Amino acid sequence: MFSRLSSTSTPSSSTSLPDQALLSTEQLSVQFGQRPILKDINLVLQPGRIVTLIGPNGSGKSALVKTLVGAIKPAAGRIIRSPALKIGYVPQRLHLDATLPMTVRRFVNLPHRHASRDITEALEQAGAEHLLNAAMNHLSGGQLQRVLLARALLSRPTLLLLDEATQGLDHRGVAEFYQRIEQIRQRSQCAVLMVSHDLHVVMRTADHVICLNGHICCEGQPEQVASSPHYHALFGDQVASTLAFYRHQHVGHHDEERLHHAG
């Protein structure tokens, strides 16, 4: 699913995208001021696949997602987008003005109004159908995440980008959320790129894992990453072993994917 890219075609071209790919990056680098955050990120996102970005705090996961969304301008490299790419973005946080009351119905109609039927369907898919008339600033963390997911689904995305969408959820909430994402993926065949700290769930649900620490340290199928020395070095042997165990218990299909070690 992932491959290193060597194409040098012009930035406006999408012809250098690998077959069927929705998005790829070439030598993408990001910096804040003079400070390098991400260096030489090469990735390819294919339809219908769940890719998880893991890495320690401050390793650049959110920065990468925001760059893919277009909210951060890369310092170098480029992003190649397929004409079929339609991003649904679920942010890490949402800052709402507590003095400005707003219902879920109104929120999901921003910035564009949607047909009631579509709103109902999106809320159902996200498990938030009962929240239509709730006040946004009365939602629990888990309810808010589901509403944000519903809003992202309303754009009928071909790529769902989730930035730590399960932050603050309890174990059950996390498991339910990932189950929901899996159902959405199966139903709509959208690609999913998610940032996650829920390492044990990552190992069960992802098709491909990218381990980030300013650059791609290692990537591949979850069990490949779990046995990578780079991954052990980043997360510590104890955590890493737990993951390997989880994966062993829940191991699924085996695609031919390469584990890339960039050090």
Ligand SMILES: Nc1ncnc2c1ncn2[C@@H]1O[C@H](COP(=O)(O)OP(=O)(O)OP(=O)(O)O)[C@@H](O)[C@H]1O
């Ligand atoms: N707007 C900004 N201006 C300057 N530095 C920033 C900005 N946003 C993030 N950073 C820095 O960039 C680095 C990467 O941040 P990022 O939020 O991408 O990390 P992360 O891997 O998502 O972390 P976490 O797991 O804690 O969410 C951090 O050192 C952070 O302090």
